[in-house]
Amino acid sequence: MNILIAGTGYVGLVTGSCFADLGVNVTCVDDDARTINLLLYGGLPIYEQGLEAMVKRNVDEGRLHFTTDFDTTLAEGDIDYVFCAVETPPLQDESTDLSSVLDIVHRFAKGIKKYTVLVMKSTVPVGTAEEIKHIIASDLKALGKDDVEFDVVTNPDFLTEGNAIKDFIKPDRIVVGVDSQRARDAMDRLYHPLHNINSVPVVVASNTTAEMIKYAATSMLATRVSFMNEIAKLCEIVGADVNIVRRGVGTDSRIGPKYIYPGCGYGGTLFPKDIKDLIKIGERNHYSMDVLKAVHAVNKRQKRILFEKLQRHYGGDLKGKTIAVWGLSFKPETNDIRKSPAITTIDLLIEAGCNVRVYDPVAMNQFKLRWSEIYCALNIYDAVDGADAVLLVTEWRQFRVPDWKRVKQVMRAPVVIDGRNIYDYHELEALGFNYYCIGR
Numbered sequence: 001m002n003i004l005i006a007g008t009g010y011v012g013l014v015t016g017s018c019f020a021d022l023g024v025n026v027t028c029v030d031d032d033a034r035t036i037n038l039l040l041y042g043g044l045p046i047y048e049q050g051l052e053a054m055v056k057r058n059v060d061e062g063r064l065h066f067t068t069d070f071d072t073t074l075a076e077g078d079i080d081y082v083f084c085a086v087e088t089p090p091l092q093d094e095s096t097d098l099s100s101v102l103d104i105v106h107r108f109a110k111g112i113k114k115y116t117v118l119v120m121k122s123t124v125p126v127g128t129a130e131e132i133k134h135i136i137a138s139d140l141k142a143l144g145k146d147d148v149e150f151d152v153v154t155n156p157d158f159l160t161e162g163n164a165i166k167d168f169i170k171p172d173r174i175v176v177g178v179d180s181q182r183a184r185d186a187m188d189r190l191y192h193p194l195h196n197i198n199s200v201p202v203v204v205a206s207n208t209t210a211e212m213i214k215y216a217a218t219s220m221l222a223t224r225v226s227f228m229n230e231i232a233k234l235c236e237i238v239g240a241d242v243n244i245v246r247r248g249v250g251t252d253s254r255i256g257p258k259y260i261y262p263g264c265g266y267g268g269t270l271f272p273k274d275i276k277d278l279i280k281i282g283e284r285n286h287y288s289m290d291v292l293k294a295v296h297a298v299n300k301r302q303k304r305i306l307f308e309k310l311q312r313h314y315g316g317d318l319k320g321k322t323i324a325v326w327g328l329s330f331k332p333e334t335n336d337i338r339k340s341p342a343i344t345t346i347d348l349l350i351e352a353g354c355n356v357r358v359y360d361p362v363a364m365n366q367f368k369l370r371w372s373e374i375y376c377a378l379n380i381y382d383a384v385d386g387a388d389a390v391l392l393v394t395e396w397r398q399f400r401v402p403d404w405k406r407v408k409q410v411m412r413a414p415v416v417i418d419g420r421n422i423y424d425y426h427e428l429e430a431l432g433f434n435y436y437c438i439g440r
């Protein structure tokens with residue numbers, strides 16, 4: 001079985017490496033030569049737990065290959081499945097930029113010589129797979145190849161960055177959107193090992209339904225987060241403690257404990273983009289997705305919350321203050337800083353005239369590419385040296401139990417603003433810190 005994966009980012013590289021680890025012959029393609037060169041020289045363009053060893057093992061054993069040449073690989077590689085894992089970012093008008101996807105679709109039609117399955121991993125608006133089928137059929141006709149058969153399958157990715165390998169090996173479910181028995185059989189062959197070893201349930205749907213499942217799942221999770229952030233805000237106003245509210249709510253078996261942690265907002269590419277996409281899909285179909293509009297608005301407000309708490313502490317004027325930021329990635333165990341609350345917070349701090357010092361265990365290199373002028377500290381203590389406050393944005397393990405006495409010694413003012421509610425306020429207040437968190 002030969003797989004070609006177009007797009008060697010978070011989704012493509014993890015998917016490709018995991019299939020190679022199951023014994024499949026995989027070629028990962030990316031049009032970014034730097035990404036491919038890095039991989040060819042043993043580096044990794046992303047940080048993901050366990051991925052480096054997995055890539056090395058499969059490259060060494062000859063099952064995982066990297067190239068920038070999609071066309072030759074497809075034409076000469078006896079490829080059975082082409083995975084489309086390229087990015088689908090929002091355009092200025094908030095609709096989805098499908099240019100990378102369409103590039104792959106046209107090249108798929110040009111390159112295939114035998115029955116091949118195009119597997120859509122990229123998140124695309126509902127109805128896109130249908131359009132893709134028409135485009136491929138029309139391209140094949142124009143190329144005089146209308147006897148070459150193909151299928152388009154929607155196989156949305158539910159990986160969580162930082163846990164992506166585990167999510168591949170033992171996902172809660174695999175969703176497969178197919179419109180023919182032949183496509184269903186092809187996907188059964190592909191996922192048989194996971195289904196067989198780990199009894200992973202497979203949800204089979206039409207392409208359109210599978211596309212909708214992806215958006216509905218992401219939106220539901222984001223809704224829980226924004227809902228809890230709204231409850232946290234009200235807790236602050238009425239004098240309730242959201243941490244205990246969360247426990248009281250999450251122990252209800254109908255609700256469960258996941259994705260109800262209050263914090264300084266969600267980030268990454270997934271939640272913000274999928275929510276906006278689904279709002280847009282509603283609009284295109286003359287339907288207003290009111291809940292999701294509120295989810296998005298609450299999150300936008302929430303990403304300012306650390307800055308606003310800091311402003312309140314200092315009575316408004318922050319000019320000339322030195323502020324430490326612990327954590328840059330949008331969540332722990334990833335170096336992905338896209339749409340991270342840390343970025344919103346740092347933008348606001350700079351705008352207010354603060355000196356900013358940052359520390360993150362793995363995302364500093366990504367950060368430096370954009371903000372070379374901001375001081376990147378050597379460790380958490382260096383970050384708070386001379387600081388008038390520290391803002392905890394990402395709950396990395398390394399930040400969980402700092403030596404608070406040492407922190408207090410080097411800070412100019414003992415102010416801690418905890419954007420993830422990970423610290424014990426009794427402890428911090430007893431040590432003489434001004435401690436603020438979310439929803440208390």
Ligand SMILES: NC(=O)c1ccc[n+]([C@@H]2O[C@H](COP(=O)([O-])OP(=O)(O)OC[C@H]3O[C@@H](n4cnc5c(N)ncnc54)[C@H](O)[C@@H]3O)[C@@H](O)[C@H]2O)c1
Pocket residue numbers: 006007008009010011012029030031032035070085086087088100103104121122123124157158159160161269270273
């Ligand atoms: N990152 C996640 O957690 C996640 C989870 C589920 C779904 N998704 C979806 O999966 C898709 C990919 O996301 P990602 O985070 O892996 O993106 P990414 O930006 O990390 O990677 C995409 C890669 O595709 C490459 N690329 C773009 N156009 C190309 C082309 N024409 N030919 C070859 N390579 C090309 C880019 O250079 C880039 O390396 C998106 O649609 C995203 O919404 C992402």
